[in-house]
Amino acid sequence: MTNPLPKPKYRLLLCGRGECVARAQALRLETKLLALLAQHGLDNPESIRYQLVNCLNVCHSGPILMVHPDGVMYRQVDEAGLRRIVEEHLLRGQPIAELQYHLPPLQPRRNVR
Numbered sequence: 001m002t003n004p005l006p007k008p009k010y011r012l013l014l015c016g017r018g019e020c021v022a023r024a025q026a027l028r029l030e031t032k033l034l035a036l037l038a039q040h041g042l043d044n045p046e047s048i049r050y051q052l053v054n055c056l057n058v059c060h061s062g063p064i065l066m067v068h069p070d071g072v073m074y075r076q077v078d079e080a081g082l083r084r085i086v087e088e089h090l091l092r093g094q095p096i097a098e099l100q101y102h103l104p105p106l107q108p109r110r111n112v113r
Contacts, residue, residue, distance in 0.1 A: 008049040010090055013066040014077070018055030020062025026052065029063060032079050036086040048090070061101050075101035 014033065016026025030052050037043045037050070056064045061075035065085060072095045074085055081099055088094045 006046050008045055008047060010048050010070075011068040012048060012050045013053045013056065013064075013068070014050070015054070015056045015062055015064045016052045018059055018062060020055075020059040020064075026063060029077060029079070029082065033065075033082050033086075036082060040086060040091060042086070042090060058101060064101065067095070070095060073101040074099045 012033070014026070014030060015021065016023070016030060021029075033050070034043070037048055042048045056062070056066065056073070058064055058073070058075070063077045065074040065077045065082070066072070067074070067085070067089060070089075072089070074081060074096070077085075077099075084096055084099065088096055
């Protein structure tokens with residue numbers, strides 16, 4: 001059995017059902033994101049697959065927008081940030097460092113006896 005949908009260039013996950021953002025704000029961001037994607041011709045299955053998701057477990061930095069397959073997490077996303085993400089990252093392939101959420105470095109494990 002084959003998948004009828006083509007593999008998109010990007011998959012976007014926007015948190016909007018957690019505690020970091022009011023539901024109304026999440027819906028405004030979703031509406032803005034969908035409008036920007038349509039404005040730039042990215043509202044098709046070959047370009048973008050988008051999903052509003054529950055919690056991405058970094059609530060202190062929300063709302064979060066994840067861009068796959070690049071593995072980029074954008075923090076405290078607002079409408080201006082969405083515009084930059086679409087125009088710079090999705091259209092030009094240039095992730096925006098100052099808007100990204102960076103995970104703390106992993107600490108080496110100590111041998112415990």
